[in-house]
Amino acid sequence: MSAPSTIRFKVRELAPSEQARFAQVLDHWLRPDAAISASEDCPLLLGRGARSLRLVAECDGQIAAHVALHIQRMRTPIGLLRVGVVGAVATDPAQRGHGLASALITRLQQEARTLNLDVLVLWATQPGLYERAGFVRAGQEWLALLPLQELPDATTRIRPATEKDIAALMRLHDAEAVGTLRSVAHWEELLAIPAMTVLVHARSAGVPDAYAACGKGHDLQGCIHEWAGPPQALLALARRCCLLENRTEIVVMGAPFQQAALQEITKRGISVVHGALGMLQALNPNDLLARVGAKIDSDGSLRDNAARVITNEAMNATPAEVTLFGLNAQRGLLPLYLKGLDSM
Numbered sequence: 001m002s003a004p005s006t007i008r009f010k011v012r013e014l015a016p017s018e019q020a021r022f023a024q025v026l027d028h029w030l031r032p033d034a035a036i037s038a039s040e041d042c043p044l045l046l047g048r049g050a051r052s053l054r055l056v057a058e059c060d061g062q063i064a065a066h067v068a069l070h071i072q073r074m075r076t077p078i079g080l081l082r083v084g085v086v087g088a089v090a091t092d093p094a095q096r097g098h099g100l101a102s103a104l105i106t107r108l109q110q111e112a113r114t115l116n117l118d119v120l121v122l123w124a125t126q127p128g129l130y131e132r133a134g135f136v137r138a139g140q141e142w143l144a145l146l147p148l149q150e151l152p153d154a155t156t157r158i159r160p161a162t163e164k165d166i167a168a169l170m171r172l173h174d175a176e177a178v179g180t181l182r183s184v185a186h187w188e189e190l191l192a193i194p195a196m197t198v199l200v201h202a203r204s205a206g207v208p209d210a211y212a213a214c215g216k217g218h219d220l221q222g223c224i225h226e227w228a229g230p231p232q233a234l235l236a237l238a239r240r241c242c243l244l245e246n247r248t249e250i251v252v253m254g255a256p257f258q259q260a261a262l263q264e265i266t267k268r269g270i271s272v273v274h275g276a277l278g279m280l281q282a283l284n285p286n287d288l289l290a291r292v293g294a295k296i297d298s299d300g301s302l303r304d305n306a307a308r309v310i311t312n313e314a315m316n317a318t319p320a321e322v323t324l325f326g327l328n329a330q331r332g333l334l335p336l337y338l339k340g341l342d343s344m
């Protein structure tokens with residue numbers, strides 16, 4: 001934790017009746033120059049109907065810091081995981097450096113244990129605050145910058161998704177190796193995020209076989225942060241995103257299990273960057289290990305490999321870190337990947 005607080009504060013939940021007024025304050029702390037409110041970008045975490053846990057630190061009757069937690073259930077090869085996505089961590093600029101954010105994160109971790117969550121996940125540009133709270137960099141993603149001239153002309157039908165496409169979007173999302181469980185209402189909220197166009201690709205006038213979300217609110221412009229479907233369809237969708245937004249190139253983010261697209265991209269001589277997905281804390285690493293063990297039992301060959309990774313002291317890392325990096329290194333055994341729309 002940072003320097004001991006010299007100010008008095010109490011931690012409490014943000015009441016639903018306070019949320020509308022507090023949204024402006026939060027934007028001022030988080031993104032003073034943004035045209036789009038964080039509550040629009042992140043409907044599941046901060047939206048009017050969000051069922052997230054929101055904690056604030058109050059000093060002298062004024063809210064001085066905030067953190068939010070949204071619970072996602074995730075389908076993985078080791079069963080359903082309960083994942084807590086942490087976001088909108090912010091402190092009043094006049095009150096920074098007194099340990100308020102650290103205190104809120106500590107309280108959030110306690111709540112997450114009470115809620116029986118498996119892991120907490122977040123994205124941070126500066127990891128220090130979260131490393132002190134026990135988070136580690138974990139997971140994997142790849143990023144490719146696709147130049148328009150490398151992208152094939154679409155001979156297929158591409159159009160913006162409408163609510164009528166939700167059943168097809170759900171089918172494509174649910175067919176992937178790892179993914180959050182999203183209800184129709186959940187999809188409706190996600191499709192309404194501003195500054196984002198979700199395009200669908202269909203071979204004829206029929207049911208879409210691929211989709212791509214171009215841009216998203218304030219943070220993810222010029223980027224396809226979520227997609228599903230065959231590689232050729234992804235490239236055609238990427239071309240259409242470029243044309244739609246008048247760009248000469250576009251970033252695509254992908255999961256380790258989206259290998260076919262990765263190969264199609266590298267085959268074209270386009271370089272790909274591999275990085276950590278985000279920061280993560282396993283709240284009960286032993287339970288995760290036991291669940292992986294069960295999976296490995298039925299699978300045979302992976303058992304020794306996983307055991308070796310778990311006991312590899314040379315990695316000098318915490319069990320949670322070793323476990324999750326180890327799992328992520330195994331194709332087909334990736335327990336965690338959050339697509340762009342779930343990232344908050």
Ligand SMILES: CC(C)(COP(=O)(O)OP(=O)(O)OC[C@H]1O[C@@H](n2cnc3c(N)ncnc32)[C@H](O)[C@@H]1OP(=O)(O)O)[C@@H](O)C(=O)NCCC(=O)NCCS
Nearest residue numbers: 002030089090091096097098099100101102124125126129
């Ligand atoms: C990050 C932030 C929430 C920290 O709040 P705080 O109440 O001052 O936090 P604490 O006093 O508990 O801890 C301060 C530590 O946070 C670190 N920190 C500062 N900015 C940070 C950032 N953007 N991301 C992560 N950590 C940050 C500081 O390095 C400091 O560490 P130190 O004690 O080693 O110097 C606050 O600076 C803030 O609101 N920044 C703007 C919004 C933001 O960037 N949110 C985080 C997105 S990941």
